[in-house]
Amino acid sequence: MPSLFVIRGNDQGTRFELEGDAIGMGRDASNVVQLHDTEVSRQHAEIRRLDGGYRIVDLRSSNGTFVNGQRVEQHRLTSGDQVQLGGTLMLFTRPAEEPGQDLTDQVSIASDRPTGDESHIVHSVSQAEGSRMFRHEADLPENSWLARARSNLQVMYRTALAVSHTLDIDQLLQRIMELIFEWVEADRGCIMLVHPETKALEPKVRRTRQGVPRGGERITISKTILDYVMERNEGVLTSDARQDDRWNAAASILQMGIREAICVPMQGRYDVVGVIYIDTSTSPQEVVQKGGVTKFSQDHLKLMIAIAHQAALAVEDTRYYSAMVQAERLAAIGQTIATLSHHIKNILQGIRGGSYLIEMGLSDHDESVVQKGWKIVEKNQNRISALVMDMLTFSKEREPELVPADLNQVVGDVMELMQARACELEVDVRWQPAPEIPELVFDPEGIHRAVLNVVTNAVDAASEIEVPGRVDVATRYDAGEAKVFVVVSDNGPGIAADQVESLFRPFVSYKSSRGTGLGLPVSQKILGEHGGRILLDSAPGKGSRFTLEMPAVLSDSVPKTINVESRGAGS
Numbered sequence: 001m002p003s004l005f006v007i008r009g010n011d012q013g014t015r016f017e018l019e020g021d022a023i024g025m026g027r028d029a030s031n032v033v034q035l036h037d038t039e040v041s042r043q044h045a046e047i048r049r050l051d052g053g054y055r056i057v058d059l060r061s062s063n064g065t066f067v068n069g070q071r072v073e074q075h076r077l078t079s080g081d082q083v084q085l086g087g088t089l090m091l092f093t094r095p096a097e098e099p100g101q102d103l104t105d106q107v108s109i110a111s112d113r114p115t116g117d118e119s120h121i122v123h124s125v126s127q128a129e130g131s132r133m134f135r136h137e138a139d140l141p142e143n144s145w146l147a148r149a150r151s152n153l154q155v156m157y158r159t160a161l162a163v164s165h166t167l168d169i170d171q172l173l174q175r176i177m178e179l180i181f182e183w184v185e186a187d188r189g190c191i192m193l194v195h196p197e198t199k200a201l202e203p204k205v206r207r208t209r210q211g212v213p214r215g216g217e218r219i220t221i222s223k224t225i226l227d228y229v230m231e232r233n234e235g236v237l238t239s240d241a242r243q244d245d246r247w248n249a250a251a252s253i254l255q256m257g258i259r260e261a262i263c264v265p266m267q268g269r270y271d272v273v274g275v276i277y278i279d280t281s282t283s284p285q286e287v288v289q290k291g292g293v294t295k296f297s298q299d300h301l302k303l304m305i306a307i308a309h310q311a312a313l314a315v316e317d318t319r320y321y322s323a324m325v326q327a328e329r330l331a332a333i334g335q336t337i338a339t340l341s342h343h344i345k346n347i348l349q350g351i352r353g354g355s356y357l358i359e360m361g362l363s364d365h366d367e368s369v370v371q372k373g374w375k376i377v378e379k380n381q382n383r384i385s386a387l388v389m390d391m392l393t394f395s396k397e398r399e400p401e402l403v404p405a406d407l408n409q410v411v412g413d414v415m416e417l418m419q420a421r422a423c424e425l426e427v428d429v430r431w432q433p434a435p436e437i438p439e440l441v442f443d444p445e446g447i448h449r450a451v452l453n454v455v456t457n458a459v460d461a462a463s464e465i466e467v468p469g470r471v472d473v474a475t476r477y478d479a480g481e482a483k484v485f486v487v488v489s490d491n492g493p494g495i496a497a498d499q500v501e502s503l504f505r506p507f508v509s510y511k512s513s514r515g516t517g518l519g520l521p522v523s524q525k526i527l528g529e530h531g532g533r534i535l536l537d538s539a540p541g542k543g544s545r546f547t548l549e550m551p552a553v554l555s556d557s558v559p560k561t562i563n564v565e566s567r568g569a570g571s
Contacts, residue, residue: 002054002079002094003331007323008196009088010036015330016090018054023047025085026059039063039086047077054094056083069270080324082270089270091323093331169193169318173205176276176311181207184262184304185295186278188219193266193274193315201226201275221277225263229275235264235308237301260296264304266312273315276308350380389449400443400529404555408433408475410444411486414451415473418459427462427469429455437477440484441553442530450526453519454488454534454546461492461544477552486548495538503536523548 004016016033024031026044035044041061048055057074058065066084067075077083079094173191180189187209192201206219229236238261261279265272280295357373360366415431422429455473462469469491476485495503504524524534532550 002092003327004033004083004090004092005323005327005330006035006088006090007082007319009086010197011088012196013326015327018047021049025056026061035085035088037086037088040088044085053077054092061085082320084270091320091327093324093327169315170204172314172318173311176307177205177207180276180278180304180307181209184278184300185280186262187280189276189278190219190221191266191274191276191311194272201230204274219277219279221263222261225261225277226275229263229265230272233265233267233272235262235301235305237262237296237298262296262301262304264301264308266308266315268309268312268316270316273312276304276311278304344384347380347384351377354378354380400446400526402441402443402553404439404441405444407437407440407442407447407484407486410448411451411473411475414448414455417452418455421456422459422471425459425463425469427459427471429459429471429473432472432474434475434477437475437484438552439555441555442550443526446526446529447550450523450548451486451488453523454486454548457519458488458490458492458544458546462490464493465491467491479552482552483549484552487545488548489543489545491543494540494542495536495544496540500536500538504534 002018004018006012006014006016018032020032023033024043024046025033025035025040026042027035027037027040028042031043033047041059041063043059044061045059045065046057048057054077055074056065056067056072056077058072063086064071066072067077068082069084075081077092077094079092081092083090083092177189177191180186189205189207190203191205192203194200195202208219225236225238228234261277263275263277266274266276354373354376357376358370359373361369361371361373412431412433415429418429451473455471458471458473459469462471472487472489474487476487477483478485504520520534527534527548527550530550532548535547535549536544537547538544
């Protein structure tokens, strides 16, 4: 189901599911998407389902409706669009319903020597080698245009690398500040981001150059500069505040005595997400000694604006990615809860029915009715116990408890356990152990559960056909490949080709209310922990064959100390 996830505003973190043909959006409680935002109209906009898609329509709102930063009267939404109403920014997501465009006819990968194409690789360059072009060369004059251009290009190149390789905002800002101090002769620096709700600037990174006197470690930033930068969305350079007509003589910048400072806005695609501030405490005497040449110039200001823009884009992308992950996580949690609730409800209904029979048998003093009710209760207790065990096995990272064991005995225990269920469903179960399997090292409890899940599915499948159901279980040992196999075959209805791929996904079941959708994923996980896998051969109307394959580790090849420790871990 499509949804809107609030990533900024008073309702941040709220997810609205868009169900229906017309979904109202606004401040009024009658809207499906009710926003607690005073800048949003009571009936602000509406999302309408048209031609299999979704279109947002502005309802003559006071402040307008924006999609991806552009004001719109109506707009067809696609997954990933950012919808803004007032001060609230939302992310529109929609599950993919159609496969992507097939470009195989337009794009092809050529073979080594296609007919008529004699092109070949002349030279290759690695990323590290390519970045060498940005390094300073000794034979270039320090103040030459080429040297300055190359220096600026190197800064932007390294900034772009930092942006592309980092998804954590704090690490990203730390790296940006490090790069600034490498290339700009600043004494102190700070990066501040706008808080999504309060809109106030919050310091995220601060840095002081080594050697700066201790009194200069605390960074006090002029509010005059910050207000100017945020209100006008312009970067500023101040070399001498007293000579700048834009600053009021009574403002804080004069009281602080800042001689040189650069403050630039972090302008993203849609908004200003923060500011970058650097300053230097060059004394007037040092300026005079250098002939009036200051540390900061207009080139530094332009470079800082470019760096701040790159950082802002990275901050927006990271927030966008986090919102997408959160939306997907919430959707997955909702799907999981809905699936488990449905299955648990069916189990509870069975327990309730058995309890009713027990109560009726006790009141009538009819022991046969009590026994019948108890069997129903016991059966459903086993079902909910199996569900919980599957959930724990699937969700928990675990190391298999490897001990010497007999595979035939483990599978034989499963077959003994399944006899009662097979008889109840009138399915003929046949067990053919391989006589030559030696003692192997594996996790008996884990493999028991994996085989039990697969055999249970096979018995259920065989019971669905009109002819007598049959399940064959066999073990096989291949000494040459050092592998062991458990093969489970049934004559059930088989599995369609389009269902095979999703069969091992969690909560996917084709057994109606009887299945949890966890059995096969759990078995696959257990085999994976042993370095093995599950193979499936099936076709509609021809039954199915599941092959559980894993490495055959002989007990003689494992040191005895490991065996003792493994046994002790489980005791």
